[in-house]
Amino acid sequence: MKKINIAVDGPAAAGKSTIARLVASELGMVYVDTGAMYRAITLAHLAQPVLDFETLVQKINLKIVNDNGQKIYLNDEDVSERIRENDVTLNVSYVASQKAVREKLVGIQQELTAAKGVVMDGRDIGTQVIPDAELKVYMIASVTERAERRLKDNQQRGIEANFEDLVKDIERRDHLDMTREISPLVKANDAIEIDTTGMTIEAVKDKIIALAREIIDK
Numbered sequence: 001m002k003k004i005n006i007a008v009d010g011p012a013a014a015g016k017s018t019i020a021r022l023v024a025s026e027l028g029m030v031y032v033d034t035g036a037m038y039r040a041i042t043l044a045h046l047a048q049p050v051l052d053f054e055t056l057v058q059k060i061n062l063k064i065v066n067d068n069g070q071k072i073y074l075n076d077e078d079v080s081e082r083i084r085e086n087d088v089t090l091n092v093s094y095v096a097s098q099k100a101v102r103e104k105l106v107g108i109q110q111e112l113t114a115a116k117g118v119v120m121d122g123r124d125i126g127t128q129v130i131p132d133a134e135l136k137v138y139m140i141a142s143v144t145e146r147a148e149r150r151l152k153d154n155q156q157r158g159i160e161a162n163f164e165d166l167v168k169d170i171e172r173r174d175h176l177d178m179t180r181e182i183s184p185l186v187k188a189n190d191a192i193e194i195d196t197t198g199m200t201i202e203a204v205k206d207k208i209i210a211l212a213r214e215i216i217d218k
Ligand SMILES: Nc1ncnc2c1ncn2[C@@H]1O[C@H](COP(=O)(O)OP(=O)(O)O)[C@@H](O)[C@H]1O
Pocket: 011, 012, 013, 014, 015, 016, 017, 018, 019, 121, 149, 150, 153, 196, 198, 199, 200, 201, 202, 204
């Protein structure tokens, strides 16, 4: 069986992590959520805002444990839940636009994908991190559907949220991510776009599994 990498990119709350985790589990691959890494560095920045980003990324210790899902540790503390809170979400696109931050994380992500067998989701995976990925998916959905999905997510996590603020945050973050200077969010030329608006999780997962199997079984 051929060993492949799958890159999943797209705007905020399109369902990338949910689908990438399920696809990895079904295909016996490793799942990596790169957004969590940018969120963890944002948390470190909020704790020490005076540090320049180059110093900050040298000082911190980031550990990712992948085991059907992902846990992320910042200086040995499990921050997997903490990084979903609003203060991190509000600042993450700014932190992710910093050169020192991107260089550090893209390096880690390329090490993780070097041996293949990884489903990785983010914003620049198909364009920068694994441009030679065997399968690239660009996942989108309407802003209102994405805000509704994130509202449910946040309610389940006990994070305060309302629909209007979520629409605004998603639009603001998408704009920042798509217009930043370094590695902006853009669909790779060879990515397959899937509009998940109105689709069930199962249907999106099955579609990607079918695309992956075509490549694996070739
Ligand atoms: N068709 C669908 N595809 C993906 N996620 C969906 C779908 N329908 C509902 N959801 C829900 O939407 C949310 C998407 O969040 P997430 O996977 O974190 O998105 P992203 O990683 O793109 O930010 C999850 O709570 C998921 O259960």
